[in-house]
Amino acid sequence: MRRSGSDRDRPLERSSERPSERPLPPSGPARAAVTAPWASLDDEGPAHVVLAFDDNRLATLLFGHYGRNLAVIERKLGVKADSRGNHVTLEGARDACEQARAVLEHLYEALRKGRDIGQGDVDGAIREVTSQGSLFDFDPAENRQSFDEIQLRRRPVRARTAAQDAYIRALKRHTLVFGSGPAGTGKTWLAVAYAVHLLERRMVDRIILSRPAVEAGERLGFLPGDMKDKVDPYLRPIYDALYDLMDRPFVERALQSGEIEIAPLAFMRGRTLSNAAVILDEAQNATSMQMKMFLTRLGENSHMIVTGDASQTDLPQGQISGLAEAVRLLEGIEGVGVCVFKAEDVVRHEMVGRIVAAYEKLDAAKLEAASARLGKAGA
Structure with a gap:
């Protein structure tokens, strides 16, 4: 995207001209143009930003079906975004408009590189921009980014929250990494992405994926078929992540050759x-x-990632979760990274974040009530 350097450094213009009356700028040869970056009646008044994108097709994808992506930006950043053709006008507080501009420029740059964007990418761009504060010098063309990413053959996988960014950095830095937190925060998906990254670059010879074969509060009885048929239902989320991150024929070949192995936790004993x-x-x-x-299965030149949500254990009542205990025992040890996700880090659907927050509030209330009862009993 192209921005006029003189406009960027120019002080606020005092003008009574309404934004709708200004002529829209012609699209230039660069990625995008920004005109009238700030025009307000006073320094505290609303700001107006006009963006012009040089590719009408990409602009349509950027704005989303029926302006869906712009609606997300409006709601989360508190601005008004009106689109016309390949132009969009942003109105609102100065910082909010600048953040919305940075989000749109970032997403447009991704589209120019051939990537598809969805609501999750819009949410991630908004989280990244707001986490950095006011980005008046943001320029996606220079590829200056705060959130880390994992490079895969199929497509790069980039962090969408600060917690995911810390998680990816920990994966690259430590031999053993724990990712703990609620559902929908991307723990497993990013772990599989990093494992695929290591395999594609031949930094490891194989990927081993495991889960405890425990029913989620139900007794399923005996399942038909051979061992693979019995185990696969428990490991389906891992298959989904593999097929999302790699081409299906490659996954099938890797499963046949043993480069990718999926097995229940019970079969790990005795192995190196x-x-x-x-x-x-x-x-x-x-x-x-x-x-x-x-x-203790960890061998030479291996990387181990352990993910889970301690609040959703399906173990029998009174049995200690190995995840919570391991995090408590090993945090701070050299070579071990611990990343904790919270409700605000949910990227699956915004409703999931609200649901998780509601349950966390309920758990906190129960804990407070239990502490109060113990206090009265002690008195």
Whole structure:
């Protein structure tokens, strides 16, 4: 995108001209043009930004079907965004308009590179921009980014929240990484993405994916078929992540050759996992002994990632979750990274974040009530 350097450094213009009366700028040869970056009646008044994008097709994708992406930006940043053709006018507080401009420029740059964008990408761009504060010098063409990413053959996978950014950085820095937090925060998906990254660059020889075969509060009985048929239902989320991040024929070949191995946690005992990226998902359903067994499988030139949500354990009542215990014991040890996600880090659907927050509030109230009862009993 192109912005006039003189306009960027120009002080606020005092003008009574309404934004709708200004002529829209012609699209130039560069990626985008910004005209009348700030025009307000006073320094505290509303600001107006006009963006012109040089590719009408990409501009349509940028704005979203029936302006859906612009509606998300309006709601989350508190601005008004009106589109006409390949132009969009932003109105609102100065910082909010500048953040909205940075979001649109960032997303347009992604489209120019051939990437598809959805609501999750819009949410991620908004989170990134707001986490950086006021970005008056933001320029996506220079590829200056705060959130880290994982480079895959199929497409790059970029963090959408500060917690995901810390998670990716921990994966690149540590041999053993724990990712703990509520559902929908991208723990498993990013772990699989990093394992695929290591395999594609031949930094490891294989990927080993494991989960405890524990039902979610139900007794399913005996499942038909061979061992693979019995285990696959428990490991379906991992298959979904693989097919999302890699081409299906490659996944099928890797599964046949053993480059990608998917197995229940019970089959890990006695093994030494060398030259491998090893992932244990749903680790909150591992017992203390199972967790110790799994962690001690780590061999030379291996990376191990353990993910789970301690608040959703399906272990029998009174049994300690191996995930919570391992995080408590190993946090701070050299080579171990611990990343904790919260409700605000949910990227699955904004309703999921609200649901998680509501349950966290309920759990906090129960804990407070229990503490009050213990206090009265002690008195």
